[in-house]
Amino acid sequence: MPVPDAPTLTYRFTIVAEVGEYLKLHQDAARMLELIPITGGTISGDLTGSVVPGGGDWCSTLADGSYEVEARYVFQTDDGALVDVVNTGILRHLGDQKGPPSEMGYFLTTPTFRTVAxxxxxxxxxxxxxxxxxxxxxxxxxxxxxxP
Incomplete structure (x- = not known):
């Protein structure tokens, strides 16, 4: 059986979400849930604008040291359009890597966007x-x- 063609990826823009202090919401043997406030940020690339303060990332730290993230926030383009963002993802080490989240080699997300613009x-x-x-x-x- 032939291997099907893979989809292609085209870079569109970059979101830099500035964050505040983590707020611990829940902890049990399987996970710790924290809210990471989104306080602002920038959008650059095919879209330009700013992240509207007030969103958040509900981040679960799992027992194996990996993370599940679910962020919800809004950005506004330079021409005034508002875009709602829901972004879920996984953050983990690759192989037997160790270290803090900033050194994890796998951090991929699946953002969805809504707008009336x-x-x-x-x-x-x-x-x-x-x-x-x-x-x-x-x-x-x-x-x-x-x-495709």
Whole structure:
């Protein structure tokens, strides 16, 4: 059986989400849940703008040291359009790597976008993949559009 062609990825834009202090919400033997407030940030690339303060990332630290993330926030383009973002993902070490989240080699997300802006409807009609990285005070996500 032949191997099917893989979809292609096209870089579209980068989100830099500035974050505040982590707030512990829950902990049991399987996981710890924290809320990471999103306090602002920037959008650059095919879209430019800023992240609206007030969103958050509900981050679960699992017993094996990996993380599940679920972020919800809004950004506003430079021309005033608002875009709602729901971004879920996985953050983990590769192989037998060790170290803090900023050194984890696997941080991929699946963002979805909603907007009423006519010129941005392409955001609501495609699938996207985010390649993310963490640093003190911010998470950066490069957004790629998935094409057949």
């Amino acid at each position: 006519p010129d941005l409807q392409w955001l609501t009609r495609s699938l996207f993949l985010g390649k993310a990285r963490t640093a003190p005070g911010a998470t950066t996500i490069d957004i790629f559009e998935v094409s």
